[in-house]
Amino acid sequence: MEPASGTASIEAVHLLTVGPFPRLLAEELTARLSREVGVPCRLLDEAAEIKPQILPERAQVHADDLLRQLEALPIEKGTKLVGVTLLDIAIPIFTFVFGRSRLGGPATLVSLARLKPEFYGMPADPAVTVRRGVAEILHEVGHNLELKHCRNYSCLMYFSHDVETVDLRGLSYCSSCAPLLPAGFLATGRRRF
Ligand SMILES: [Zn+2]
Numbered sequence: 001m002e003p004a005s006g007t008a009s010i011e012a013v014h015l016l017t018v019g020p021f022p023r024l025l026a027e028e029l030t031a032r033l034s035r036e037v038g039v040p041c042r043l044l045d046e047a048a049e050i051k052p053q054i055l056p057e058r059a060q061v062h063a064d065d066l067l068r069q070l071e072a073l074p075i076e077k078g079t080k081l082v083g084v085t086l087l088d089i090a091i092p093i094f095t096f097v098f099g100r101s102r103l104g105g106p107a108t109l110v111s112l113a114r115l116k117p118e119f120y121g122m123p124a125d126p127a128v129t130v131r132r133g134v135a136e137i138l139h140e141v142g143h144n145l146e147l148k149h150c151r152n153y154s155c156l157m158y159f160s161h162d163v164e165t166v167d168l169r170g171l172s173y174c175s176s177c178a179p180l181l182p183a184g185f186l187a188t189g190r191r192r193f
């Protein structure tokens with residue numbers, strides 16, 4: 001196998017719920033993510049020290065503040081921490097975001113608030129919510145693994161700001177992005193492009 005050309009490495013993905021979050025949903029998300037990646041995915045116990053802050057004059061959580069709190073947690077070397085929440089998150093310049101992360105950072109934040117079909121007046125469908133959640137997690141972890149946005153609309157690293165784009169994008173990194181990922185990150189047989 002060709003060595004990955006990126007410098008990042010990853011040995012595990014740990015999920016941490018932030019705010020009220022049904023345990024079953026968190027377990028489904030972790031299990032679904034495990035099928036997409038070649039490293040172990042584990043659901044951690046909630047971290048009491050995480051305190052979501054509300055953006056001034058907005059009924060939404062400050063995404064970058066929350067990301068900083070996640071990054072400040074003790075994160076094992078080689079592990080990427082994924083904070084998942086049902087709280088609506090935003091940053092001052094955007095009305096909302098699905099997720100936040102830093103290029104090469106140790107942690108990501110993903111909100112399912114606007115990934116749920118019921119947010120758009122559609123019938124609840126946990127399978128759709130989980131699938132979109134996994135797509136957003138893979139996108140944000142991709143940034144942690146030093147991938148930038150991609151111009152291929154069917155690639156996970158394509159920027160999306162609506163669920164239609166999330167759904168069109170699918171669950172695969174494109175043939176330009178996938179080889180930049182650390183060896184072993186993608187589950188065997190999942191390099192579909
Ligand atoms: Zn992005």
Ligand SMILES: [Zn+2]
Binds near residue numbers: 158177
């Ligand atoms: Zn791509």
